């Protein structure tokens with residue numbers, strides 16, 4: 001494994017060069033063997049849990065690693081904050097994995113940096129576990145996401161609501177460039193730095209655009225928008241609520257990053273929000289497409305002077321891309337909903353069919369994942385007449401309408417499309433909480449390992465799957481998630 005340390009070439013304005021703060025007694029808690037192998041970690045390291053704990057706690061650096069904390073700004077809940085940055089994270093370096101993918105390796109919870117403000121630079125075990133589990137679940141659901149390589153307990157106490165065991169999570173991502181990375185420089189009028197960052201983003205994520213000369217910046221915006229559209233529609237497909245879609249948590253790569261207050265939708269409700277600090281519901285489930293567009297408008301503002309030195313001509317190029325994002329999101333969402341109903345290729349009238357179902361689910365307080373899973377099961381197991389009867393009853397005239405629409409389609413293909421888009425199991429909030437609590441109380445990873453085993457095959461019914469499919473008795477009514485934990 002050879003570190004490239006490519007961020008360093010951007011110049012010192014982009015980061016602080018700083019080593020992680022050592023921890024007292026590191027102990028490997030969770031480990032992602034598949035990812036470790038893809039990264040090409042040396043065998044002698046892989047076979048030595050104690051050394052792994054030393055390395056992925058930041059106590060020992062891998063050869064060639066020159067840790068840095070990245071500078072970024074961001075709009076938090078719509079308000080601009082000129083300086084955020086990695087206040088408790090260290091980028092150990094970037095590298096190419098076995099298949100040539102260019103990846104960042106980052107520790108989170110690794111101590112204070114120039115960007116820590118009043119924070120302690122640390123992370124509690126619970127949130128580290130949430131990030132590890134949720135990122136793996138999203139990956140298996142085929143939603144673009146940063147990955148987690150390890151959770152290491154620090155052997156230290158962190159103080160949140162009360163005393164909690166400390167931990168670090170190792171994050172692997174296509175990069176850590178965010179909309180907020182661009183805002184950091186654009187808001188200071190430092191457009192040479194914005195250009196440096198944009199060219200770096202192109203080199204890393206969209207190398208084919210490098211040929212486009214001065215047009216490359218508008219092309220970059222177009223590509224980032226495209227990936228945001230795909231990402232958010234995938235979130236809607238599986239019922240993921242990011243919870244804190246600030247511009248500093250919006251990755252240029254189009255991956256899901258930052259898992260603080262994230263949650264899963266249970267009962268279908270576009271206004272669903274679980275984050276304790278999101279009182280206005282800005283980041284509610286159904287608002288996510290609109291917020292993605294808002295975030296892309298912030299990115300566009302940063303890029304304007306690069307797109308064209310003449311502000312009006314720049315705007316004339318960028319604005320249509322932002323405006324086109326709303327219909328693009330709509331269409332992608334419609335195609336996705338049609339696929340969840342097994343309708344491919346979809347027709348315009350399928351939109352009404354999908355909306356009618358969602359309305360019924362909302363009125364009847366039906367569970368999102370379970371309802372689509374049961375509809376899929378109806379086709380997979382035609383002998384389950386009890387299921388068909390139930391759905392017929394719950395969904396009234398909608399059910400025969402849907403079956404009617406399918407008559408012209410090939411039943412095998414319909415079943416496959418539905419199952420590819422409708423998971424059997426998701427990381428439901430009440431199970432996530434129970435698993436995290438059990439791990440923290442027992443100091444043992446077994447509950448997380450069992451959960452992960454099921455979540456790694458979300459479209460299959462394994463023997464252990466049934467234990468995690470139930471909706472919570474209270475429909476998640478009292479559920480709350482927290483930021484910055």
Ligand code: AMP
Pocket residue numbers: 084085086087088089115116117118119120121122123248249258260483484485
């Ligand atoms: P987040 O809510 O995780 O996106 O974090 C927002 C900002 O707060 C980022 O700049 C973080 O680095 C910083 N931050 C969050 N928690 C801590 C902490 N415990 N210590 C230092 N900085 C933190």
Ligand code: MG
Pocket residue numbers: 248249258
């Ligand atoms: Mg963040």
